[in-house]
Amino acid sequence: MPQTDHLKTDCSKCAALCCLALAFDKGEDFAFDKNPGEPCRNLSGHSCTIHGKLAREGFPGCVAYDCLGAGNRVVQEVFGGRSWQQDARLTRPMMEAFSGMREVHKRIDLLRAAEVLPLEPHDDRTRLDFLGRLERHRWSGQELNDFEVGLALEIDIFFHGIRKYVPAHLSGAW
Numbered sequence: 001m002p003q004t005d006h007l008k009t010d011c012s013k014c015a016a017l018c019c020l021a022l023a024f025d026k027g028e029d030f031a032f033d034k035n036p037g038e039p040c041r042n043l044s045g046h047s048c049t050i051h052g053k054l055a056r057e058g059f060p061g062c063v064a065y066d067c068l069g070a071g072n073r074v075v076q077e078v079f080g081g082r083s084w085q086q087d088a089r090l091t092r093p094m095m096e097a098f099s100g101m102r103e104v105h106k107r108i109d110l111l112r113a114a115e116v117l118p119l120e121p122h123d124d125r126t127r128l129d130f131l132g133r134l135e136r137h138r139w140s141g142q143e144l145n146d147f148e149v150g151l152a153l154e155i156d157i158f159f160h161g162i163r164k165y166v167p168a169h170l171s172g173a174w
């Protein structure tokens, strides 16, 4: 386990990025429509005013959502604790960085999960190398914007290559 568990979500160190950036449609999981970049109408500061009764109020989708620590990492590591609520010019860069960091953290999650596979030593070294790069790097907004067309592709190719180790009954998860 790394010293800092980057996948641990800590909303107290975030700036409600999911409640700003993500879109949802009215339905079983959400009680109204929300566009990306539109602050949720249930938001007050960085807190949800219906946090204790989300499911009852028609928002089980919010209960189920977990950014895997991407929001708090973006706010603290990339923006030094600042918020789009204090400076509206940060709204777009914070949304973009949140999107990039979610992709980083999804891959950290998968690289950790691959620990249980019977990888050949050279593949496990590659896995650990990617993991170290994603976890230890201090990301800038620009690097996060570039992630999906650079390092993420390399990692996805690696994932494709290690599918041969995945037992048939688990192949849908990879």
Ligand code: SF4
Binding pocket: 018, 019, 040, 041, 042, 043, 047, 048, 049, 050, 051, 059, 062
């Ligand atoms: S209902 Fe609450 S948790 Fe869900 S998006 Fe709105 S403010 Fe965030």
